[in-house]
Structure formats: structure tokens, C-alpha cells
Amino acid sequence: MSDDEPDLELLALLRQHLQGKLTLSDEPETGVLEGAEYVYDNAIDVAIDMRSCKNAAAAIHAQMRQKDYSPATWATHELHPDAFDLGDDAALVAFVFTMDLLNFSFWSEKPEAERFTVEYRGKRWTGYWSLVAALRRALDEGIPITDSHFWQDEEECTLEVLQQVFRSSTSEEIPLLPERLACLREAGKVLYEKYKCHPANLVDAANGSAAGLVNLLARDFSCFRDEHVFEGRRKPIRILKRAQILVADLWACFEGEGYGEFRDIDKITMFADYRVPQILNSMGCIFYSPPLDTAIHAKRNIPCGGSWEMQLRACSIWCVELIRREIARQHPDSHTNAILIDFFLYDTIKEMEASGQENVPHHRTRSIWY
Numbered sequence: 001m002s003d004d005e006p007d008l009e010l011l012a013l014l015r016q017h018l019q020g021k022l023t024l025s026d027e028p029e030t031g032v033l034e035g036a037e038y039v040y041d042n043a044i045d046v047a048i049d050m051r052s053c054k055n056a057a058a059a060i061h062a063q064m065r066q067k068d069y070s071p072a073t074w075a076t077h078e079l080h081p082d083a084f085d086l087g088d089d090a091a092l093v094a095f096v097f098t099m100d101l102l103n104f105s106f107w108s109e110k111p112e113a114e115r116f117t118v119e120y121r122g123k124r125w126t127g128y129w130s131l132v133a134a135l136r137r138a139l140d141e142g143i144p145i146t147d148s149h150f151w152q153d154e155e156e157c158t159l160e161v162l163q164q165v166f167r168s169s170t171s172e173e174i175p176l177l178p179e180r181l182a183c184l185r186e187a188g189k190v191l192y193e194k195y196k197c198h199p200a201n202l203v204d205a206a207n208g209s210a211a212g213l214v215n216l217l218a219r220d221f222s223c224f225r226d227e228h229v230f231e232g233r234r235k236p237i238r239i240l241k242r243a244q245i246l247v248a249d250l251w252a253c254f255e256g257e258g259y260g261e262f263r264d265i266d267k268i269t270m271f272a273d274y275r276v277p278q279i280l281n282s283m284g285c286i287f288y289s290p291p292l293d294t295a296i297h298a299k300r301n302i303p304c305g306g307s308w309e310m311q312l313r314a315c316s317i318w319c320v321e322l323i324r325r326e327i328a329r330q331h332p333d334s335h336t337n338a339i340l341i342d343f344f345l346y347d348t349i350k351e352m353e354a355s356g357q358e359n360v361p362h363h364r365t366r367s368i369w370y
């Protein structure tokens, strides 16, 4: 082909790109939203009510504005540490990594006074906050609970030591303690083999991409690989809840700077746990088929990886995405994302729980994924 002849193939490629059919960039994608939409399109036990989502979008946006909700809100929680508390930025990365490695399954069927509880700084902490309190208490007591060398040391980091780290002021032990030890062991091994023993090097390896960091976590750590087959579909559905909330917690605690700087942070979706589906259901945004609704109200175990559980988690991700789009439509100037909507909804359901306004139960699945 002579120099002055147009390269028809290149022109066709550019035309596709300009028409939005093709992204020429090599920016990574997590595939979570695509999987969530697929499950939503094929779900029969969980549905989304568009009118309620529209109303929720207006209410959420108004309350977030009123509370000046931003990444900085993360640091306002009295237990969340900052770099000063821990010594330096790398120590804060190690804390957040450890926290989100173990950030799962705190729910209990015991009465409030008997459930697993951590006493720290003169207060009793339950749920997610019991985890944060236990990690900070361990550090105060000189246990290097955020150090990957410790996690690998089978003489030092034993189940008994972990029982001490997560000792409760009640008779109930933290759920899934052996599984938590296994997560620490695996993470210690992978960090040793691939990231010079420190999670800060893992964050650096993502080169400023949130989706890239999520993908590294899912690729290298089986305990972050929260993906499951849905009704025989060949390609597993990626939920990646703890990988995503890890990136979100870094972004929030560093307020988008340094180890928290991600150019594609808006690719992170809602974190499919057992709290946000609960508040979405209580707001009427998602609703259930009669058998699923009965099972949830009866507090029956919903099997991990089953169709019901996948529909609950994936439809919640898709529902928050629709709420996010509706907020953007109603308020084009407001720059909110799925992370801040999620954080806001989680904190709201926790306030409702604390004030006895929890009017629908959350679903009960015991797993290391959330």
C-alpha cells in the first residue's frame, strides 16, 4: 500500500472507537457490573422496583449533601485509624489490608448482650467494628497482627494467639476463626512470594488503577476471589466484595491521595454484603419472591453460592448502580459514586439498628466472602 493510500482497516477501527463500540485503552475492567446485570436479567427471586429507586436516589442524595458525605467521612469514625496513629502511610495500608482480609461474617443469632463483643477504649464493639477494635487492641498490646511475617510464622501466629486477639467479653467466639487464620496464612505467603512481604507493594503494582488492584487481589489471593457460578453459566459471576471494599477503604482513608489515588475509582461497585441488601429491601428498592422473603424473615440459612444468594448480592450491586445513575441524572453536578452511596447506606442501616428501627432482617449466609 502506498503512503498516500488510506489504511481502511485503521479507519474502520477508529470509526468503531468513535462510535463507542471499542475502547482502545488498555485500562483494566473488573467485570463485576456486567455480571451483576446478567444475574439481574435472569433473576426470578429478586426484583428491582424502579419507582422506589428513583425516590431513594433523591433521598440519598439529599441526606448525603446534608451530612456533607465524602471520602473524609471515613476518618470521622472514632475507630478508623490514620497514619499518625499507626506510624506512617505504609503502616496504614497494612492495617486496611489486614482489616479487609478479615472483614466478613460478624452476624450472630444471640441476643445483643451475648453476641461476640470486643471491649476497647472503654466501649463494647460488635459487628464490623469489633474487627477494627480487635486489630487496634492487638497492636496496642504489642501483637504484630498487621505484619505479614507474623501471619506466616506458625509458631507465633497460632489459633490460640488469634483467639486472644479476638477475645470476646461474652461467651460467643468470633465466627469462622479458623478460616480467618487461613486467610492470614495465605496472604502472608502470597505477599512473601510476590510483593516483598508488604501490601504497599501490591498497591504500587496496580499503578494507580482501582480495577487493576481489584484484579490483582482476585488473581493472586484465593481468599479475595469472590466469584461464583450462577445457574450453570460458564463464566463465573465476579462479586469481589472484599477486594473492592479494600480499594474503597484505601481511597477513603487516604482521601484520594498517595496510596489512595486511583484514576478509575468510579469503576468500583457497591460491596455485596448482608447489610446493604437489607436497607435496599427496607426502602422497597429490591423485593423478593414469596419463598425467599419467607426464608429471610424466618432467618433461615441462605446457602453460600446458591441461586438465591447470588441473586441477592448481584441484584443489590445492580440496584445501587441504578440509584447512582439516577442521582447523576437528577444532579449532573454532583460527583458521587457507588462507594459513597454504599458507605452511606451501610452507616444508615447501622444507625437504624442502633435505634431499634431495623424493620426487616438481613439474610443469613455464613461465608468468608462478606
Ligand SMILES: Nc1nc2c(c(CN[C@H]3C=C[C@H](O)[C@@H]3O)cn2[C@@H]2O[C@H](COP(=O)(O)O)[C@@H](O)[C@H]2O)c(=O)[nH]1
Pocket (backbone or CB within 6 Å): 073, 074, 077, 103, 104, 105, 106, 107, 126, 127, 128, 129, 270, 271, 272, 273, 274, 275, 276, 342, 343, 344, 346, 347, 370
Ligand atoms: N457494603 C458494605 N459492607 C460493609 C461496610 C462495612 C464498614 N465500612 C465502613 C467504612 C466506611 C463506611 O462508612 C463504614 O463505616 C462493613 N461491611 C460489611 O458489613 C458486614 C458487617 O455488618 P455488621 O455485622 O452489621 O457490622 C460485613 O459483611 C462487612 O464486611 C460498608 O461500608 N459497606
